[in-house]
Amino acid sequence: MIKIFKKALFTIAVILIFNTVKAQDSLMLRNIYDNALVRGEAYENLRHLCKNIGPRLSGSANAQKAVDWGKKLMESYGFDKVYLQECMVPHWVRGEKEVGKIINGKTEINVPICALGMSPATPKNGLKAKIIEVKSLEELASLGESLVKGKIVFFNRPFDQRFIETGRAYGAAGDQRFKGPAEAAKYGAVGVIVRSLSSTLDDYPHTGTTIFPEGSKKIPAAAISTKAANQLSNLLRLKKLPEIQFYFKQNCQLLPDVKSYNVVGEITGTEKPNEFITVGGHLDSWDLAEGAHDDGTGVVQGVEVLRIYKSLGLKPKHAIRAVMFMNEENGGRGGEKYTELAQKNKEIHIAAIESDGGGFTPRGFSFQDVTQKGIIKINEDWKHLFTPYLGDLLTIGGSGSDIEPLSVYKDAVLIGFRADSQRYFDIHHTPNDVFENVNKRELELGAASMASLVYLIDNYGITH
Amino acid sequence: MIKIFKKALFTIAVILIFNTVKAQDSLMLRNIYDNALVRGEAYENLRHLCKNIGPRLSGSANAQKAVDWGKKLMESYGFDKVYLQECMVPHWVRGEKEVGKIINGKTEINVPICALGMSPATPKNGLKAKIIEVKSLEELASLGESLVKGKIVFFNRPFDQRFIETGRAYGAAGDQRFKGPAEAAKYGAVGVIVRSLSSTLDDYPHTGTTIFPEGSKKIPAAAISTKAANQLSNLLRLKKLPEIQFYFKQNCQLLPDVKSYNVVGEITGTEKPNEFITVGGHLDSWDLAEGAHDDGTGVVQGVEVLRIYKSLGLKPKHAIRAVMFMNEENGGRGGEKYTELAQKNKEIHIAAIESDGGGFTPRGFSFQDVTQKGIIKINEDWKHLFTPYLGDLLTIGGSGSDIEPLSVYKDAVLIGFRADSQRYFDIHHTPNDVFENVNKRELELGAASMASLVYLIDNYGITH
Numbered sequence: 067m068i069k070i071f072k073k074a075l076f077t078i079a080v081i082l083i084f085n086t087v088k089a090q091d092s093l094m095l096r097n098i099y100d101n102a103l104v105r106g107e108a109y110e111n112l113r114h115l116c117k118n119i120g121p122r123l124s125g126s127a128n129a130q131k132a133v134d135w136g137k138k139l140m141e142s143y144g145f146d147k148v149y150l151q152e153c154m155v156p157h158w159v160r161g162e163k164e165v166g167k168i169i170n171g172k173t174e175i176n177v178p179i180c181a182l183g184m185s186p187a188t189p190k191n192g193l194k195a196k197i198i199e200v201k202s203l204e205e206l207a208s209l210g211e212s213l214v215k216g217k218i219v220f221f222n223r224p225f226d227q228r229f230i231e232t233g234r235a236y237g238a239a240g241d242q243r244f245k246g247p248a249e250a251a252k253y254g255a256v257g258v259i260v261r262s263l264s265s266t267l268d269d270y271p272h273t274g275t276t277i278f279p280e281g282s283k284k285i286p287a288a289a290i291s292t293k294a295a296n297q298l299s300n301l302l303r304l305k306k307l308p309e310i311q312f313y314f315k316q317n318c319q320l321l322p323d324v325k326s327y328n329v330v331g332e333i334t335g336t337e338k339p340n341e342f343i344t345v346g347g348h349l350d351s352w353d354l355a356e357g358a359h360d361d362g363t364g365v366v367q368g369v370e371v372l373r374i375y376k377s378l379g380l381k382p383k384h385a386i387r388a389v390m391f392m393n394e395e396n397g398g399r400g401g402e403k404y405t406e407l408a409q410k411n412k413e414i415h416i417a418a419i420e421s422d423g424g425g426f427t428p429r430g431f432s433f434q435d436v437t438q439k440g441i442i443k444i445n446e447d448w449k450h451l452f453t454p455y456l457g458d459l460l461t462i463g464g465s466g467s468d469i470e471p472l473s474v475y476k477d478a479v480l481i482g483f484r485a486d487s488q489r490y491f492d493i494h495h496t497p498n499d500v501f502e503n504v505n506k507r508e509l510e511l512g513a514a515s516m517a518s519l520v521y522l523i524d525n526y527g528i529t530h
Numbered sequence: 531m532i533k534i535f536k537k538a539l540f541t542i543a544v545i546l547i548f549n550t551v552k553a554q555d556s557l558m559l560r561n562i563y564d565n566a567l568v569r570g571e572a573y574e575n576l577r578h579l580c581k582n583i584g585p586r587l588s589g590s591a592n593a594q595k596a597v598d599w600g601k602k603l604m605e606s607y608g609f610d611k612v613y614l615q616e617c618m619v620p621h622w623v624r625g626e627k628e629v630g631k632i633i634n635g636k637t638e639i640n641v642p643i644c645a646l647g648m649s650p651a652t653p654k655n656g657l658k659a660k661i662i663e664v665k666s667l668e669e670l671a672s673l674g675e676s677l678v679k680g681k682i683v684f685f686n687r688p689f690d691q692r693f694i695e696t697g698r699a700y701g702a703a704g705d706q707r708f709k710g711p712a713e714a715a716k717y718g719a720v721g722v723i724v725r726s727l728s729s730t731l732d733d734y735p736h737t738g739t740t741i742f743p744e745g746s747k748k749i750p751a752a753a754i755s756t757k758a759a760n761q762l763s764n765l766l767r768l769k770k771l772p773e774i775q776f777y778f779k780q781n782c783q784l785l786p787d788v789k790s791y792n793v794v795g796e797i798t799g800t801e802k803p804n805e806f807i808t809v810g811g812h813l814d815s816w817d818l819a820e821g822a823h824d825d826g827t828g829v830v831q832g833v834e835v836l837r838i839y840k841s842l843g844l845k846p847k848h849a850i851r852a853v854m855f856m857n858e859e860n861g862g863r864g865g866e867k868y869t870e871l872a873q874k875n876k877e878i879h880i881a882a883i884e885s886d887g888g889g890f891t892p893r894g895f896s897f898q899d900v901t902q903k904g905i906i907k908i909n910e911d912w913k914h915l916f917t918p919y920l921g922d923l924l925t926i927g928g929s930g931s932d933i934e935p936l937s938v939y940k941d942a943v944l945i946g947f948r949a950d951s952q953r954y955f956d957i958h959h960t961p962n963d964v965f966e967n968v969n970k971r972e973l974e975l976g977a978a979s980m981a982s983l984v985y986l987i988d989n990y991g992i993t994h
Contacts, residue, residue: 099692099694100692103692104692105689218842227567227568227971228564228568229565229921230563230918230920231920231973232971265970265971266970303915325775421839427891427950427952429920454694455694456694456695456923459920486891486950488891488969488971488972488975489969489972492969505952505953505956506729506730507691507696507729507951507952508953511952
């Protein structure tokens, strides 16, 4: 009898503790979301970054303005530490507006193109050559030097629209832009035109970096709008190959590296000040756009996480850092520097969250290098807390390229913020990536979900 | 031994059948989504409706053009039956652009307003009176006739941003527009100004209907932009009441009812041709906008469901109907007529799905009048099929006002298509509700999810 009574008491105690913790967490998440939605400042911060600074390609004067703004902003919030991390970045400049033409016998058709980041210029008066269409790197290789030499290679594999998440379509088409130019050069191509990596059919060429590995031959490479790509492809199909030529002119150049910075803000940890949870995005953007979704939203969401902590009077156990990474777009030097300094300073990193998929409605998070057991545990513990906010997809997956170098920390869990992906590649790397295309509530909900995950990791830790 | 063997065989057979059905369903949903994403026509149909027809308020010439277009479109797809359902609709017209002014002593401040649908006009030269701010119908009642008589009542309760789904914020603020004018008239108010029902702070007044129940006194009522509402509220707070007046002029009028139509397309059921699954949205829109998200998207998604059926060569067991309902915005006559004719024709209705929350990323469906047991069964059976498409929220909730009258059918399950709600009330009932604000993939994913649910209901039925 007594035994049973004791057991019953114990059971009640356990249930009570369990319920109390759960109730507190639910309430805290509600506070975080309310704060972001009612007193959020991310949207106005983004407005300033987009409208008062604008495009901020690595090495540009605007990138430096963005650094200064970022530091001042975080200082104005009174974070415990705000500082810069120096890093050298590439300084690629686009130069004059590019010219592209399909030459069909005596007919010249102007088409919208833009140089790919890190591409060399064409000769001063432009480059004219026969153009040959391929759908893949494999097809290029199968054609070989005999068919490719002296020609412009036109990579024209479109997005596969069947992917539900557009990031996967980007991933599946991306090798054409990333590797296409360097590969085509191997077979003697004189230039490369790449179909824009986009979900839509429109008149905007989408810029983005191309990679020439050290020692490889560099040839001029440009993106063409998806509509013009279809037009070119149709002409190539109708006409005999010798008749269609392509002309393009661009005078972009790669200048010497420039000194730049990551911007770091920190709230000191009350219990483990040398253990870090990082949150943020990248401060640089392409030169054609305001870099609103890519990645102004990630930058202001990172800051917003710390602002919410301060606003709610939350004292984290671990140090929480908002980082504005420099040079994600064409080099990744800021991300590398961040990890380099972390190791040098003997910091311990337990988790990092990157938001670099746009400031759209949050759907959840993807966890990198987490085991099947780990993701089950994460879902068991936390999924229900995110369900009321309609962003509870907690899956194994990639994180973000700025935090990727932190994978040298075997115990760090790297996390990608997952936003609804449908609209991202309509505007990605185009002049349409502007503040007006960001929705205030979607941005705020994302910041709240990131703050919530930071809160849970800070209090409960996270296992692989 | 033989007994055991038999049992084992039976078990295997059951498992095989179960697995086969599941695999077939998964494959069929994949086919449906692929078809919508790769060969979808909803987006181009919407473009035509928005750009070649445009605003189509009930009773207008454009509404008739939309009816003609809808019928032709469905005929062009070769659906088994395409026909119109006649119904009489209200014919309210806005007249000249409205004028609104805050009068602060000798200063007059122009503010953006628009007449609420079904509102009467002001006197020809406008209406000027003292203005009194309230936050709710309850506050209005507490002020009573002594404080309200002869004044303009200003309803100024904003959206509660803490709601995660904006439809709930709309619901919580909506009584001001729906009931406010008729209630204020009871206390002797001479006019009503309502804060726009919107998630944003901007310069657009949002129109929408107000309801004067039969026999109630009608007074002029207009919506004011959220920014101007804040400006007016601040002035009222700073100044003594007698000093602030409001002036507005509108010459809208309610003309005699006009003959109009629902447009219906149907694929005949192979097994139960008199049992119906209805899918669609409303064809009428407000006069200020193209009615893209409200509700062009619902209309073209309904048609797309039937087009996908034809394209995949699917033969439904039950009859499947795409309905373009008329007059959802200011009367609901089309929805009433649809049910009236269904009963008259002794049709049996097993389910109806309405899309009237915008053509945004699909999140799931809400099921009306379904029991707790029913929703658990729906989730057990079908949730996993929608999970790969990131739209698997299957919950108890409202359906849509056009299909609502079908609730006379006790066995019909009425269903609301749930789209991501964050952007809807930014543009709802404003000139910003245009085709350009609809994303092609989001629209197509919605159509695919509706077709998928129709497929599942057609094959498995659905219980309350």
